[in-house]
Amino acid sequence: MGKGEPVGVQTVLVPDPGPGEVVVKVQACGVCHTDLHYREGGINDEFPFLLGHEAAGVVEQVGEGVHNVSPGEFVILNWRAVCGQCRACRRGRPWYCFDTFNAAQPMTLASGQPLSPALGIGAFAEKTLVHSGQCTPVDPRVRPEVAGLLGCGVMAGLGAAINTGGVGRGDTVAVIGCGGVGGAAVAGAVLAGASKVIAVDVDQRKLDWATGFGATHTLNAREGGDVVARVQELTGGFGADVVIDAVGRPETWKQAFYARDLAGTVVLVGVPTPDMRLELPLIDFFSRGGSLKSSWYGDCLPSRDFPLLVDLHLQGRLPLEKFVTEQIALDQVEQSFERMQRGDVLRSVVVFD
Structure with missing residues (x-):
């Protein structure tokens, strides 16, 4: 080949x-x-x-x-x-x-x-x-x-929410891009006890899949309206505690950055290409605080995570x-x-x- x-x-x-x-x-x-x-x-x-x-x-x-x-x-x-x-x-x-x-x-x-x-x-x-x-x-x-x-992919998404993002009980979470990795991030956020999980995509089929994994709200980005404003509207005007970019493009990362609450967390798990570049006002990094993270393989430790996740699946919880x-x-x-x-x-x- x-x-x-x-x-x-x-x-x-x-x-x-x-x-x-x-x-x-x-x-x-x-x-x-x-x-x-x-x-x-x-x-x-x-x-x-x-x-x-x-x-x-x-x-x-x-x-x-x-x-x-x-x-x-x-x-x-x-x-x-x-x-x-x-x-x-x-x-x-x-x-x-x-x-x-x-x-x-x-x-x-x-x-x-x-x-x-x-x-x-x-x-x-x-x-x-x-x-x-x-x-x-x-x-x-x-x-x-x-x-x-x-x-690989499912662990990457689950780990982006649980390990890298540190989603906890009562948190609000938005996931941008709801293919296999993003769908797993939704499932991970639900498993971690998030109170609100917002799935964002341009494909209604993927949003339907995300609903099946436990998303409480879905946003179709093709239907108009600013994604950031719509996430804020669903989170009391504040933005989500954790926003996961499962696409890996500059425009989706910027949406994730601005759709989070003050001192919230952005997790990049979608893989960008080498030519992609970001440009943002440095004052926005400083003034919003919080964490900007990338997630490699869901920051997993296979010997720790695989048996646990299999057990949760067999219990009907994943x-x-x-x-x-x-x-x-x-x-x-x-x-x-x-x-x-x-x-x-x-x-x-x-x-x-």
Whole structure:
């Protein structure tokens, strides 16, 4: 596969695990917008890629020195296996780890050409090779197609609300952009006990999805009226305590900035492109106070967050199943990209027999 070319199915050779490595039999893997970015060359140019990273499956083999997982365990894969030794880890902030692990050995095509696994995982395959730290055991009663979504987009949104934004009981929250990540931010705000959750989007379908995740109010930005003023109107004229930008564009970030209450919090979880720029009066930064944050992977610690969120799902308190729009076969990924670009799905999930 070259830049911008349609994805295809090919034979992948997966080596036996070396020290610290694990082979996982993949049971399900979500189709994330990041996979499309890889295909388009938006991440790097290390083609060919083995796409797929929102995955869950069963550990099949472990290499020397692996003690955190065993063959037969059901795991969710994550792309930030913390090192435990860098300056962030040593300061007790492992979710900021600056030296995360991936498998040392490459997976290859039948020709021997090495593949670049998306986010160090590469799970659009029946089996994949990862570092043992990329495997988080969770309750095996959870369905794989649901569990795997915590591996990226859903965790990013949930964590943006709970971990980065610190949403608490009684807070008012606005979420701008209500696709998969924004929808998860809505669900996270509801889970954290927010009293009012305002979903903002230009697509009525996404607003309907957000309502299903617990949004108390929806604003369609295409219907006219200033978004900032409308959020303020719904929050007693003050603005929201936490505003989450799940789009990642200068115009949506500015809306988030001005739609928050004094001393409120802005969380950027949508990923901007390198060419985007912001220009704001510096006095506005000073006079409004509060916090301006970016959220990496929902500032999650997989070993802490994945089991907890799976347990909440199994208790019926976190409707992860609502993110799964469709289940598809591996050879339907290209078509799922097209549906994603049209906004027809929250998540397509590849399910393996």
